[in-house]
Amino acid sequence: MLKAAVWLFWKDLSLELRGRELLLPAAVFGLIIAMLYGFAFDGGQQALRPMFPGLLWLGIFFSSFLAVGRAFGVEAEAGQQLLMAPIDRGAIFLAKLALNILLTLVLTAVLTPAFALLLGAPLPRATWLFLWTLVLGVVGFAAAGSAMGALTAQTRLRELLLPALLLPFTSPLLLGAVSATSALYGKSPAQLGSWLWLMAVFDGIFILVPLLLFEYLTEV
Amino acid sequence: MRYLRWLALPLWVVGLYLALIWVPDVRALGVSYRIFYIHLGMAWTALLAMTANFVLSLLVLVRRKGREETDRFAQASAEAGILMTTATLASGMLWARVAWGAYWTWDPRLTTTAIMWFLYIGYLLLRQAMDDDTKRRVYSAVYALIVFVDVPIVYLSVRWWRSIHPVVFTESGMNITPQMLVAVIVFFFATLVLALDLIYLRAFQEKVHQELQKRRARRLGRLGY
Structure with a gap:
């Protein structure tokens, strides 16, 4: 299953590297x-x-759902060819998930410094914890986005349809990410651990x- | 099940009598608190309807036999749940205006209920946007399962965020008198029976609708379309 997932991931990644259809827009x-x-x-x-954590995460979420929704869209447009491949169906989901995680991580790496620059907020001093917050928030969004996609x-x-389903669904993640980021800026920092856990x-x-x-989705 | 609605009506009349006349005023809150009986019954019924939707969706996935019927009931219970959630939110907002001074506050239960409302509206939107019947059944069932898992996480996250909602049932006991409890229970059953009645009605309507569509398609086929 893992091998098939890696190949599928590679297929989607090379498509994206050639076309840059998702990341650039x-x-x-x-x-x-x-x-x-x-x-x-x-x-x-x-x-x-003071609003920087909220503004940053809304920016990341809004621009990410443009990218994550497309991962399954390309297969739907190509017909159901992928389902005929003799591989575990879970591999398809894993590959799309990995692609979505990678795309949203790159997106976040671009947007976070840009937001800090444009909105005039210095990035938090605890770099590693901030990176953890970013990764946990982005991975969760990519996972939920893959499912809804x-x-x-x-x-x-x-x-x-996708934003109407995905954005309320990821509201606990948004709360967690914004609160954790605020905690890094010194607003009730004791809660940082619980938000990261959440x-x-x-x-x-x-x-x-x-x-x-x-599996159930691919059976019908 | 056809006789449910004849049970719903007297239950509502008795419930309304108990809640509006029989139960004494609460000194701190005055008359306004009486909306609480309707509010609590509907909130519980809404949660039960969503739980029914979860169980039925699980059945749709694991049991092929009678999948159409199960799916119709899953849809109907989501609709009844949304109706009850809407009524819960509306009654809660009216009360909040009097008691807290604002229609809306970002309390965990309010916020969770609102997000739950959006998530199940999404369930209906997803169903509506799928053309293929079999796909609609399976896809919406998967969505329902994922969303049901999300609701407690939403509640937990908003709870850590803030809380001011009055808590009626705590670990140390109930914050209400026995007389109030009777009214609460009667009203809960009144809304529950109403919801059950609506669920059966909607599932039956869907059945008729699907049957009509099938016959129409067959007839058009015979005519050469």
Whole structure:
């Protein structure tokens, strides 16, 4: 199963490297969001700084769902060819999940410094903890996004449906990520550990549960 | 099951009498607290309906026999759950305006209920957007399972975030009098029976609808479309 997943992941990755169809538009959209924050919350950088954790995570989530929803979309458009391959169905999900995690991680690596720059907030001093927060938040979003992406791939108007399903679903993750990031800036820092745990639990559950249920989706 | 609605009506009349007239006022809250009986019954029924949706969705996946029927009941219980959740939110907001001074606060139960509402609206949206019947059954069942797991995590996360909702049942006992408890229980059964009645009605409607569509397709086929 793992070998097939690696090959499938490689297939999608080379497609993305050749076309840059997902990452580029998503990253540009993320940067536009940062600009729009500046316009919408007119008040200069001083006013935006306390809101930085929330603004950053909303930017990451909004631009990420553009990227994660497409992973299963390309297969739906290509027909059901992948399902004819003599491989474990779980491998398909794992490969898409790995691609989504990689894409959102790259996206976050681009957007976080850009947001810090544009919104005038210094990044937290505890670099490793901040990296952990970013990774846990992004992996959870990619996992939930892969599950919802698989569910909406066969629907009409999937681009419209995905945010309506995914964004309320990931609200605990958003709460955890924003609170953890705020904690790194010194707002109730004692709770940092519990928020990181919450995100880790969310990540674990929503990697495992969709992986177990994915088989059912491929049977019909 | 056809006779359920004849049971729902008297239960509601008795429940309303108990909640609005029989139970004495609570000094600190005045008359406004009486909405609590309707609110609590509907909130419990909503949670039960969502749990029923979870169990039925699980059955849709693991049992092929009678999958269509199970799926119709899963959909109907989600719809009844959404209706009860909407009523819970509406009654809660009215009470909150009087007691807390604002229609909306970011209390864990309110916020969780609102997010649950969105998640199950998503269930109906997903069903509506799938053309293939078999796919709709399986996909929405998988969605229902994933979402049911998400709700407690939402609750936990919002709870860590903040809390002001009054707690009626605590580990040390109940914060209400026996008389109030009677009204609560009667009203809970009134809403539960109403929800069951609605679920059966909606599942039956769906059955008729699907049967009509099947016959229409067959007829169009005969006509050469």
